[in-house]
Amino acid sequence: MDEIMQIIEELDWSPLFISLKTGVVATVISFFLGIFAARKVVKASPGKKAVIDGILTLPMVLPPTVAGFFLLLLFSRRRPLGEFLFDEFGFKVVQTWLGCVIAATVIAFPLMYRNARAAMEQIDENLVYAGRTLGMSDMAIFWKVVVPTAGPGIASGTILTFARALGEYGATSMLAGNIPGKTGTISQKIAMVIQDGDYLTAGIWVAVVMVIAFVVIFLMNLISGKKMKNVGRW
């Protein structure tokens, strides 16, 4: 017991903050991008839909290391895009926290997109038509009618996205690496200490991750549950 307390006292908490920060930022980006993409795909013609949907879902299906490989190819400073970003804006992606965010976003984004899309496709299209005949603009219909009505689906998409982004390992380790205090996320920390045979520290981090995951899901259920009760069967 004393041993655990001692480890906790001496623990470097930076992986927690790096993971949380990465998770939050990646979720926010995925939230808007996912909804935007879902809206585009829902409206697209069937042929286009299949192609775009395939591309957007790919990161979820591919092994994260494969996604990491592609990201590395894209953002390496020896490649056109990476070079352009660094020269023009001074953005470094590889081996930086920005890399963590990009890796987590790319991997977690499909969850947001797919959930948002499924929720939107289930919406009674008469609601959209009603909005149009009532004189609402398409933007107003989307943000005031479609998104709130798809709320439960979008909320569950957000939970899953956050959970996935928080735990991202494969692509992150390839793009951002594991630099303590900079890109060292909890997942990478656990893998690292396990390699050293330090099961006790690993266990503490595992407990931390589980607490976060539980709290997030609990909060989200609370929010969406409360809303749904009022909406009723609709």
Added chain:
Amino acid sequence: MAVSADICKELDSFRLDIHFRSSARRIGILGASGCGKSMTLKSIAGIVTPDEGHIEIGGRVLFDTGKPGKKAAKRVNLKPRMRNVGYLFQNYALFPTMTVEQNIAAGLKGSRREKEKRVRQMVEKFRLEGLEKRLPGRLSGGQQQRVALARIMAYEPEVILLDEPFSALDMFLKDQLQRELMEMLEDYRGTVIMVSHNRDEIYRFSEEVIVIDSGKIVAAGPTEELFKNPVSREAARLTGCKNFSRIVRVDAHTVQASDWGVTLELDREVPEDASWIGYRAHDFIPVWGEREKNMIPFDLADSAALPFERNYYIRPESARDDAIRTGVPRGDAIPAGAPRGDAVRANGLRSDVICWFVQREELQVLEERGMPDYLAFDEDAVLFLQ
């Protein structure tokens, strides 16, 4: 507000080809499911875009592809929100996450105060006091209908389109909501177009009726006139006529109804272009005693008891004579090897079965006197059809 619509649209193997103009205030569109009546309404609202056509309300052009050969630049296709047309959806399409107030205000323009004032007016007019903060899922069917109508009326459309407003309701609620809807529309000065597959709803509601069958108008005209004289067979069927027979015109006052094996002698003149007659199931007159003209002897094939009436399915006796002559087995004479159920069912579906519906008062007479010997045709009730 005169409405004029020419709509052509091809969809898979279905072709909608509708042309009508009407200055009636209440127009009903009657047709079976899938006949294109909803698409007509959606074309007027701008939810569906016709391939070709011209739609005009009170002189305002909403949609126009021009005459063939006209320049494409001349095309008009107003967005739904520019058309000033209200659309009442079958399921009301209330926004589920918005309160009653927010629903009513959804399409309103102007300052916050103006909107609030308008919403308050609507809440009062449609008796929604106390429900302002409720979500649609917590409203009864009648309240939902009132909210949907309030939401439409709030922005004062020139035309209101009702898309099968009652078809998902049970009988009791249906009657109540029909009365409510008509009451609420009473002082509405614009045009209302209602689409329905239910002839009772259409009859009750509209001044003029348009009957659509597989994408085309088969009859149109003032409601009462059209129900009395539907002219086409499809229109007669949709207005509820159950019995049809091909006819052979013998002379100006005599026709032979070949499917029923009866010759009718009428004081009315038989139109020369009539090739069918129709006869409503409620219009037969039971006769006991001597056979006179325009009567048929019959056999009872089947009957069904309903709460307020009884449906008899009868077969004219002359048809039986024909069958005997031609050697076709009928009735009890079941062909060897055929299961009995099949034979009965096959007979029940034969076109020579006539529907005779008897209402409660008449039913009492029947119960006292037994089945009549003959059924007589009421001359005025015979429909001549093309």
